[in-house]
Amino acid sequence: MVDVDGGARGGRFLASICGGGPLYGTGVELEPIGTMRTCFPEKFGIPRQSGLVPLARGVLRFADTQPAAVWRDALRGLEGFSHAWVTFVFHEAVAEGWKALVRPPRLGGKEKMGVWATRSPHRPNFLGLSLLEIEAVDGEMPAIRFRGVDLLDGTPVVDLRPYHPEHDFPRGATRDGWIAGAPEPAAAVAWSEAALRDLPGAVTRTPVGMPGYAEAEARSLVEALVALDPRPAHQRGQSGEWAMRLLGFDVKIRMEGARATVVALT
Amino acid sequence: MVDVDGGARGGRFLASICGGGPLYGTGVELEPIGTMRTCFPEKFGIPRQSGLVPLARGVLRFADTQPAAVWRDALRGLEGFSHAWVTFVFHEAVAEGWKALVRPPRLGGKEKMGVWATRSPHRPNFLGLSLLEIEAVDGEMPAIRFRGVDLLDGTPVVDLRPYHPEHDFPRGATRDGWIAGAPEPAAAVAWSEAALRDLPGAVTRTPVGMPGYAEAEARSLVEALVALDPRPAHQRGQSGEWAMRLLGFDVKIRMEGARATVVALT
Numbered sequence A, B: 001m002v003d004v005d006g007g008a009r010g011g012r013f014l015a016s017i018c019g020g021g022p023l024y025g026t027g028v029e030l031e032p033i034g035t036m037r038t039c040f041p042e043k044f045g046i047p048r049q050s051g052l053v054p055l056a057r058g059v060l061r062f063a064d065t066q067p068a069a070v071w072r073d074a075l076r077g078l079e080g081f082s083h084a085w086v087t088f089v090f091h092e093a094v095a096e097g098w099k100a101l102v103r104p105p106r107l108g109g110k111e112k113m114g115v116w117a118t119r120s121p122h123r124p125n126f127l128g129l130s131l132l133e134i135e136a137v138d139g140e141m142p143a144i145r146f147r148g149v150d151l152l153d154g155t156p157v158v159d160l161r162p163y164h165p166e167h168d169f170p171r172g173a174t175r176d177g178w179i180a181g182a183p184e185p186a187a188a189v190a191w192s193e194a195a196l197r198d199l200p201g202a203v204t205r206t207p208v209g210m211p212g213y214a215e216a217e218a219r220s221l222v223e224a225l226v227a228l229d230p231r232p233a234h235q236r237g238q239s240g241e242w243a244m245r246l247l248g249f250d251v252k253i254r255m256e257g258a259r260a261t262v263v264a265l266t
Helices: A014-018 A068-075 A177-181 A193-203 A215-226 B014-018 B068-075 B177-181 B193-204 B215-226
Strands: A034-038 A057-062 A083-089 A127-138 A143-147 A155-162 A188-191 A240-246 A249-256 A259-265 B034-038 B057-062 B083-089 B127-138 B143-147 B155-162 B188-191 B240-246 B249-256 B259-265
Touching: A083 A143, A083 B127, A127 B083, A127 B155, A155 B127, A188 A193, A188 A215, A193 A215, A193 A249, A193 A259, A215 A240, A215 A249, A215 A259, B083 B143, B188 B193, B188 B215, B193 B215, B193 B249, B193 B259, B215 B240, B215 B249, B215 B259
Parallel strands: A188 A259, B188 B259
Antiparallel strands: A034 A057, A034 A155, A057 A143, A083 A127, A083 A155, A127 A143, A240 A249, A249 A259, B034 B057, B034 B155, B057 B143, B083 B127, B083 B155, B127 B143, B240 B249, B249 B259
16 A cells, blocks of 8 residues: 555554454564675674674665565665664574573673663564664665674664764763673784685675675675674683684684684685 | 573564464564653653653553563663663554655655654654663662653553663764754743642642652753744744643643743643
C-alpha cells in the first residue's frame, strides 16, 4: 500500500499473521529494512565498537519489501549528514538467547556485569546500535556505504537515523561506570614477507556484494584490526596463533604478549 | 527458562507462536522490557528531542515477564553511568503506519524529507531512540528514574545501554544536513496570577505511578516546556490559545508571536 506521499503503510502485525487474538509484546515484528554486507564474514576479529577501524566498510542494501522508489524517497536528505545511528539485529545471537549477567571482554572476561550495563549481543530483543560514518548514499541502487562498521556480514538492519550533534550528546559531565577503568587492548603489528606476498591475491578473492578494497586499503585494514588484539578476553596475554576471516581470505596472526605478526593471508 | 547465570532464554519467536513454517522478517517480535511512565500523558507539548528539558522525568518499570531478581542482575553496573540510550516503540504510531517522506516540524512543516533523514515516529519498525540522563537506579523495584525524557507516558521500552563516551561520538568533523540551518523555536514565558494560584492544587492531582513533582519543580517544568513553543509547526507564529496535558492537569497557554503566557492550570 503506497500512498500519494510515496509512503507505505507498514509494520507487519502479528494479528494478521497469526489469525488474531490477544498477544503479549508490542505487536511489532522487526522487519529488516535491508541487509548490511561487511568485510567481516565471521564474528572473530570484528572490532568491539563502531568507529574503531574507519576502513572497516559496510554496504546497506535495501530490502525488496518496498519498491526502490519508496526507499529512494526515504533517503532524501540523508546525504547531508556525515554520521548515522544504525539499529540492527544480532541475528546470530537470537537462537542462543540472552543472559542477565555477562562477562565484558574489556574486563578480561573475569567480572560479571548486568546486560543493561553492556553492549552484549545476548540481550532481550537482540538489538544492536552503531554510530557509523556515511561514506556515500547511492540513490540509484539504493544503498548506503558506511565506514567504521562493527557488524557481521549479512546483518539485518531495522532502523536508521542521522547523528544529531545537539541532542546525541550528554549535557554536562558524564560518569562512565566500569568502562572508565577498562582500556581497550592494543597490539603492535608487524608483517611477514610471506603475508605481504599473499596480499595481492587475497584481495582478488573478495566475494561479490562485499565492499571492495584496493591492495593498500586491505593492508591498512588488516593492520588496524590486528592492532585491536582480537584474542578472546580469556586468552589475552597468551602466545600462539589465531586466524581471522576477512573479506575472502584468512588472516593468520602469531601473537607474543602485545606483539602481533601477520604470518599469512590464505 | 532461567539458567545458572541468572540469565533467561529469550526472545519470542514467531515460529513458536504461529506454528512454524518459513517467515519473512527477522523472526524477532519486540517484547517490552518494561514501560516508561512519564510526565506526558498526551503527545502535544512533548519536547521534540531528549535532553531539552532536564526536569521532564520518566520512570522505567520492568515487565513481569521475568522475575524481579533477573532484572536486578541485568541492571548490575548501570548505576555507575550518567546517561543511557533508551530504545522504545512509538506505540501510538504503529496503527497509522509509516511514510517514506515526512515534514519535519523544525522546517515549519513545509518541506519534505526522507524518513531516514529524520526522527519521525512514522518509520519502519517504529523504533525510537533517546539519550536520557539516569537520575537513579532503584534495584529494589527494580526501576530506573530518568531525566530529560521525550517519551509519551506508557511507552514500551525494548532496549537500554550505557552512553559510551569513546564510541558514541563521531571522530572528526560532522556534517549536519538540513537540521544545521533549522534552529529550534523558542518562546518567552510569563505567568498569570491565576495560573500561579492553580499550581499547588494541580500538582496534587498527579496520577499514581507517574513521576512526582514538588510545586517549584512543576513550575520550572511548565516554563521549560512552554519555552520550547509547543505550537504545531504549521501554526507557528499564529496567535491564540493552546492546552497541553501534563501530569494530572491541563496547561492553558496564550501565545502572541514568540511570547507565551501561562493562563491557567486546570
